[in-house]
Amino acid sequence: MRTDSRLPRVLHALLHLEQAEEPLTSEQIGKMLNTNPSLVRRTMAGLREAGFVGSTRGHGGGWVLERPLNEITLADVYAALGSPExxxxxxxxxxxxxxxxxxxxxxxxxxxxxxxxxxxxxxxxVTVADLVRPHAREIREHQEKRTGKVPEAGGQ
CATH class of the missing domain: 1.20.5 (Single alpha-helices involved in coiled-coils or other helix-helix interfaces)
Structure with a gap:
């Protein structure tokens, strides 16, 4: 039986968008999720219609958050995906x-x-922001190792 993993994958992408210092392209998100950028664009379009993300075209363009993750529940994202069976x-x-x-x-x-x-x-x-709270310290340590810099207060 084929499973529908869009909900956890989209939540993963939203969490990365919150941390991104600049817009993320469909290609970057596709690589992160190990999926095709065209599938990312179709999926993110539903999130844009719901007002969770926005996008810009051209050099330096990509996907950005339009609403804080503490204002988006998992139910909101599930609905934006069409409430899969x-x-x-x-x-x-x-x-x-x-x-x-x-x-x-x-x-x-x-x-x-x-x-x-x-x-x-x-x-x-549960809000999307709630997903990282239990792991905030581990995430911060991982980011410090990866980037060599300490994230700003409030970032995960």
Whole structure:
């Protein structure tokens, strides 16, 4: 079964955009996410429509954050991605007149609805900025080793 990894990948990109000192190109983001720049452009376009990112063309152009990450919940990003299906499970349609199949479909649907509600509630509770807080010290140390400089206060 193929999985949809757009949500964690987009969150990863947003976290890097927050740290970037200049716009990131689709090519840079694609390399970071090990994906095609055209896929990055299509995905980021949905985030732009939601008002999370902006883009500029030309030399020095690329993607930038338009809203602080502490104002964007995971539910917001999930919605901007089109709220992909959580599970590959679905209703059976083999024998629609069969009462037993209907009972099985009701039970399955109820469990899936409960799982979706729980997932949605968790996404609404967490902002993108919350994702780095438990690891702030490790991230800062990693950046210092990588760049040789100490990031500004508030940066992750």
């Amino acid at each position: 959580l599970f590959s499970l679905g209703r059976s349609g083999d024998a629609p007149a069969c009462l037993l199949e209907r009972a099985a479909n009701r039970a399955t649907s109820a469990a899936l609805d409960a799982a979706r509600e729980t997932f949605q509630a968790e996404l609404e509770r």
